[in-house]
Amino acid sequence: MAGKIKIEVRLFANLREMFPQESRGVKEFQIPADFSIDQLVDLIGDIDRSTVIIMQNGRREKDFGKKIKDGDRIAFFPPVGGG
Template sequence: MEVEVKLFGDLREGRFEQEKAQLEDNSRVIDIIKKCNLPLEHVAVCFVNNREAEFGQVLENGDRVAFSPPVGGM
């Protein structure tokens, strides 16, 4: 299956902003994190189809997945 992956903030450094990823059926959000070599402690929030999601959520073909790092200072 194919999903769209978008990275925000510091997660883009040395990687990409947006790209399509090929995954096996029944893959989970955590599988994308591993595939993109994102340090788990650097992923503060993830979204699937614009809704906040857990790392264990099962993905479907065509899903849009986004990852955001922790945001500091306010």
């Protein structure tokens, strides 16, 4: 049976509203050691998988099946628009 790991999740722009205001978009989670990014998205809430930009330890990650490791920093960004 796998243990628990600790990670840091950062939400940016309008996604920050998913965490309490005082957290300023940053929250630590303890999750099962075999958790994937996809499972983390489900845990956090209503994030659109088709448009969200995910960074794992500062690197863009497109594989939602990728496993998360102890101490990882996962950041979620909404799509960037301009004009």
